[in-house]
Amino acid sequence: MKLIVAKFGGTSVETIDRIKSVASRIKNEVNNGYNVIVVVSAMAGETNRLIKLVESLTNDYRTSEYDTVISSGEQVTSGLLAIALNDINIKAKSYQAWQIPITTDDNFSKANIENISKDKVNFELDNEYVIVVPGFQGTYKNRITTLGRGGSDTSAVAIAAAFKAGRCDIYTDVDGVYTADPRVVSNALKLKTITFEEMLELASQGAKVLQTRSVALAMNYNIKLQVLSSFEDKPGTFIIGERQKNMEKTIISGITYTSNEAKITLFNVNDKPGQAAMIFGALADKGINVDMIVQTSTKDGEATDITFTVLQSDLLNAADIIVKLKPEIGYNKMIEDSKVSKVSVVGSGMRTKPGIAKIMFKTLADNNINIQVISTSEIKISVLISSDYTELAVRTLHDEFQLSN
């Protein structure tokens, strides 16, 4: 019998009625002849409630005790969904990570899956049970671990890989991946397919449909992944390995943006070896991720300007660290700017079709949008612009690359 893995996010199991609706969706799959492993998140809001309880006691997330508390939200949903399924005569059992077991390393609160045992679950599947697995959970040497925020997507993909599922459906509150945010670009189109690499760039560039890590995992194991809505009954977006021949024409798959970054510029930094290592090493030591970095080219021995971006939530800490390092860095002025957005053009076709960057930069220039920082990958070009122009940039780029056709 063919196996599918279906994962439901927090809003999809937010209420008892929604859990019942998930159950009837699973019943359809069973009636269509599928074996099903369901992966569930905590009911929306529950994980935040639990984190708040822990945070009123400690700031230390890296313990099994943290994970013991936080993982209980998914445990509850898994039991409730199993009950809802049995209630409509679909045999179902919940399996917590320790019951399967799903073993991880000991990075509590952001553990990595190491192994998923198959015997017990396969035995139940052979007896036509639907298995309900709480996402986000793992176990390390008899302790409870969790996989980090959004880890339920990773659970689903890892389970799909371990049990060689024919498909992994990620049900969420949007109905697929769009060429741009439909709230910004009214004629944005839902993509029927998108490649793993494109999805990776979209995810890391702010399209909050799938956790980056789960996409990377699906790519490694070549899992047939589908993102679809749990509220509507229609196909979503399939995430695929490579575009088929007749689809080569798709050069750009989407325009995306993030507004949660802030820019720091240091003027007249002493130009000597090791400056960048010192600055970004100090930030990394405090757990601050730096995204884009630009350094003006200089002649040997002259001062240089360094610009970089961090998350807005890290801006104060980052500035603080830089100020303390001023004697060593030797800059004469620091400017912070949190009114910035990063706009990205993503498409695996970019690789074979040069000139995308030129079109992007010209389109922005034609609209008087100043580019502050540029960063590129093989299948993505990102620019930092003033946040005033975010919507304008996304819309005109969407038009220019004819993504509504």
Add this chain to the structure above:
Amino acid sequence: MKLIVAKFGGTSVETIDRIKSVASRIKNEVNNGYNVIVVVSAMAGETNRLIKLVESLTNDYRTSEYDTVISSGEQVTSGLLAIALNDINIKAKSYQAWQIPITTDDNFSKANIENISKDKVNFELDNEYVIVVPGFQGTYKNRITTLGRGGSDTSAVAIAAAFKAGRCDIYTDVDGVYTADPRVVSNALKLKTITFEEMLELASQGAKVLQTRSVALAMNYNIKLQVLSSFEDKPGTFIIGERQKNMEKTIISGITYTSNEAKITLFNVNDKPGQAAMIFGALADKGINVDMIVQTSTKDGEATDITFTVLQSDLLNAADIIVKLKPEIGYNKMIEDSKVSKVSVVGSGMRTKPGIAKIMFKTLADNNINIQVISTSEIKISVLISSDYTELAVRTLHDEFQLSN
């Protein structure tokens, strides 16, 4: 090192502040040189919230899925208390039932403990960890079980027995066991000691300090049990095996009452063998517990009246069953009365001091309180009276037996 088990009920861990206060209490025990295993309930209100979720899906409590959902409340508290302890530099680890493991039979939602493994917990205790165990939980063949409402007391006593603890402290929202309900009898006294048997009678007669089952277990294993307040810092009531010689004078240890019973009387029941078995068998088959039973003595072959009590919550069901059996029973009239209370005098000294019943009945008669039903055990006399006279009966009996001295 001497081991104590300390159990904290739902109100004792209701808020983060109270959890912190529990942690500092445990810290004192550790600083006094004790090894400690803490048993915790769910935060007050949490178990009811979880039960409500399940009840909106099913009425079937006898599944592991029910237990998976319901047991999560204790899991959360155990993690939070371990965090709170570590935060004040007391090494602590939570251990869920499956991690220890505490194995039970497969009576899901009201399982019985079969075995408690000691190796893992002893290893941690040897390394001076405080172990925090969620009460109420068990495990059966890789599934989650729970011990039934109030099962955390049972968990605590069973753990105290398994690890041969020197003492088992049950922290709750009252500061001990009283000679009568202090809300009814203003000069009720807190007992320094009470015997297991007395406590058993008190618990089953409505003194809601300890779950009956946990008292029976403590009696079997002769656990030194103490009931005390988690909000005040003073000794509670010790529950002991046998009274010491110099305490023999304590004949009566307390007056207790329940108001949740209802009375059913059947008039002119055909007097033939098997009538009682038929009536009470039919009730038992539907899970209805009958408490007191009185049958008027009859001459052979004459009709008789039968009176019995059930929980008020079972009254409608019970009456329904009786009505359906009317042809077989052959009574001519049924009267139901839920305005009744059961008042009991409890004391192990009763055994060796006859005449207690006489004093009790005379006291009630002197106050014009009519006795409807009487039931007795070796150390207890219970009477059913109109609920209008509950407080009066408790107060005058408390005075008559001089329990304030």
